[in-house]
Amino acid sequence: MISIFDIFKIGLGPSSSHTVGPMKAAAEFVENLQKDGKSDKVARIVAETYGSLALTGQGHGTFDAILLGLEGSLPHNVPLADIPKRLERIRSRHELHLNGRTMRFEPEKDLLIHGDELLPKHPNGMRFTAYDAEGKELASQVYYSIGGGFVVTDENFGHETVTAAEVPYPFKNATELLALCRSNQLSISELTLANEMALGNCSEAEVRSRVAGIAEAMEACIKRGMGAEGELPGGLNVRRRAPQLAAKLKALRKTEIVNTQLWPMVFAMAVNEENAAGGRVVTAPTNGAAGIIPAVLHYYRKFNPHATQHLVEDFLLTAGVIGILYKTNASISGADVGCQGEVGVACSMAAGAYAEVIGGTPQQVENAAEMAMEHHLGLTCDPVGGLVQIPCIERNGIAAETALKLGAMALLEDGSNKKVSLDMVIETMLQTGRDMKASYKETSLAGLAVTMKNKAIPISVRVVEC
Ligand code: SF4
Incomplete structure (x- = not known):
């Protein structure tokens, strides 16, 4: 079962799959870097978008959403008034705030758009990769934004709607x-x-x-x-x-x-x-x-x-x-x-x-x-x-x-x-x-x-x- 609160989520426009989902995915990736004790070693992050996210990402605000997500923002509470200034800092000064420190991020090289490629499981695919100062890969994760702001990792694709909670009235259809x-x-x-x-x-x-x-x-x-x-x-x-x-x-x-x-x-x-x-x-x-x-x-x-x-x-x-x-x-x-x-x-x-x-x-x-x-x-x-x-x-x-x-x-x-x-x-x-x-x-x-x-x-x- 999933909850009606998985269906109704307070977020931001213009797209749940192309704005809300990518922001959540980016935020989850950097949160996991922190949890795994790798965040301090990160010298470069590369975010890649595929398929529909790449083709319509500009109009849907996907790339901006990813940048904000890499700074830990989430759709339901990101202060909307601060967004233009933050994006300007990242895009013009190439400064990304990662888990409390500032690192270099060059959107031309680090935000890659693959409009002619699809990841295998869904048209809305993303890959995030973190490297250390020597260029060694520290972590990499593929996410899919599967609609309505739902995000799932490559490994969990197809199992994302299952929760262990018992309900009194279970139904499938x-x-x-x-x-x-x-x-x-x-x-x-x-x-x-x-x-x-x-x-x-x-x-x-x-x-x-x-x-x-x-x-x-x-x-x-x-x-x-x-x-x-x-x-x-x-x-x-x-x-x-x-x-x-x-x-x-x-x-x-x-x-x-x-x-x-x-x-x-x-x-x-x-x-x-x-x-x-x-x-x-x-x-x-x-x-x-x-x-x-x-x-x-x-x-x-x-x-x-x-x-x-x-x-x-x-x-x-x-x-x-x-x-x-x-x-x-x-x-x-x-x-x-x-x-x-x-x-x-x-x-x-x-x-x-x-x-x-x-x-x-x-x-x-x-x-x-x-x-x-x-x-x-x-x-x-x-x-x-x-x-x-x-x-x-x-x-x-x-x-x-x-x-x-x-x-x-x-x-x-x-x-x-x-x-x-x-x-x-x-x-x-x-x-x-x-x-x-x-x-x-x-x-x-x-x-x-x-x-x-x-x-x-x-x-x-x-x-x-x-
Ligand atoms: S599914 Fe496509 S056409 Fe329909 S509301 Fe969403 S973006 Fe617009």
Whole structure:
């Protein structure tokens, strides 16, 4: 079993697999140097990135994340305001702070980008190597960033989701989860709560308090995104749109043309604009798809008169356990299975969670989650310029609206005439991801990323001719 707190992690943008994961991997490598008593002997560290991390690392902030991780920073607590100054010191003055001392680090020679090479087990591979003053290797470790901020060493690949903790309601798939709910007369959130108490060896109040902290971090992110104007970094000249869209929606309300349907879209865009700007976000289950669950939850809190703090927590417990089903039976990595594994999974989690808090049975929750993934199957990942902006930001908004509709629709039926189960779509999503061309899996080598690049060429030629 994994915990819902492995799914929902407070970190920073723009990508859980390409920013959060690499920072954690780099930090773990230097922490191990310290633990093994080798840190003082290190004269050089080389960080290498492969495959998708190398190809889209510039736009995803991967290389900066690695530099900060080598200085021991972690995504959940790195002070965002200090980042530009620290990167400037490392990149311009070549000074890296390693476990309390300053050593030379030359990014041109020590941060290597292998876009044309893949490590064997996953498209998001990294290798860190430490050398002493004579150039002798002190330590070397391969890591894979496998989506949602999860990082695994080469040796542990495939075993990363196993914990020894016993839970009262163990399940491997949605069928078993539903059977446990039925036989124990529990809702999905009640069952998840009991498992989380066992996993964390803590009380209900402690689990709920942690869940409430996640909900608050999501709310804070929406608030920051709704209040921030300007252009997003990366060179695509993408403007933040959430604040202006919100202002326009409010104006429409004054003229009595109320369209509450568009609000979740704006809330999701606010989160994803924060993410694209490298702000503090919660993986849900990834950074690229971080807007959907907060948007649906915020919409529920704002517009549903029956919403309570207890139900807000139930929402996240339910969403989290649906995320666990995908994580343990398929993948939540765009580099592994395309965007269906990020936005598709987040939509499924949000739809199921929404169904539960508006009164759905476990079967109806399962039905909502299934429908939400069924109609995202095959969704590719083709981020323009390797940035988590186009199509990611709008796509989160659309998925948030879809989740609300499907969550509500699930309650109109009892699910008894269903032909497709959640387990079936999870299996299909994984197989579709396996069949998907590698160029459509977070490489920016296909789809919209290529079309926009090609379109840009004649425009620049025309400008030169003028
Ligand atoms: S297209 Fe989807 S999977 Fe790819 S970076 Fe954007 S949100 Fe993530």
